[in-house]
Amino acid sequence: MVQATELTDDRLILAALGSLPGIGSVTISEALKRYGTPIELWQTVQKDKAVDDTLQVKKQYKSALVKGILTMDLGKLEHDLNNYHIQVVGFHDEAYPEELREIFNPPQVLFYRGNLKTFKNPRKIAMVGARNCTPYGRNVATVFAAELARYGIAVVSGGARGIDSYAHEGALKGHGQTIAVMGCGLDQSYPRSNA
Structure with missing residues (x-):
């Protein structure tokens, strides 16, 4: 039985990435391919104030990604997620719905409320x-x-x-x-x- 997903640091940052204006699944997917984990991506951009030139997305999306990461208030996001009982699951999560993995350009981040076992x-x-x-x-x-x-x-x-x-x-x-x-x-x- 699939249980509710715990809001780990990795999922919180994934939720932040999924909430950034002007950033979609392709940019998130490419960034995670380049950096490995949401935490690594977040920490690197926080430190360097930029993304790697080898990131395979258009310049406008790189700029939006950097701006979003540098201005996002993770504490407020965590509060809002908890306040509205919103949970997060990422594409690489075991709990991610299998049917969505099969579609073109699947969402990298799903926000949900309720019982995730319904997806199964x-x-x-x-x-x-x-x-x-x-x-x-x-x-x-x-x-x-x-x-x-x-x-x-x-x-x-x-x-x-x-x-x-x-x-x-x-x-x-x-x-x-x-x-x-x-x-x-x-x-x-x-x-x-x-x-």
Whole structure:
């Protein structure tokens, strides 16, 4: 059984890297290939105020990486992660979802809340649809998701208004597992009605 991930120094710095403006998975991946660990990358940039010229990313991303590392307040980030019960898992973590390892340009950092073992459920189905759905669509999404949940199938959706919300609601009514892939930070609920 996969347990919650402890917020180690390595994961805290990985969370910081994943929070830097203008920095995406490719830059993080290349930086970690060059420096080995998030801590080594962080400490080297803190000391040298620069990244190695051999880092295989565009100059603008190198600059954003250095600026972000030099200005990030790790204490505040740790407080926010704990305050919102947000946990972190990295691409090289054992707990990282296997399905995501297979996609093009997988996220190097995942922020999550809840039970990470849901990712390990081999039976998942994605349910998405209109935000302004009909009553029929709402009913079908809710009933269908509840029935799937009763069979142990985890429902994955985006947590948006409409069909996504009803799919999650149905999975919960069926006492099942649900995964919401959020398009916003985990420190906020969008839409607020889904809090």
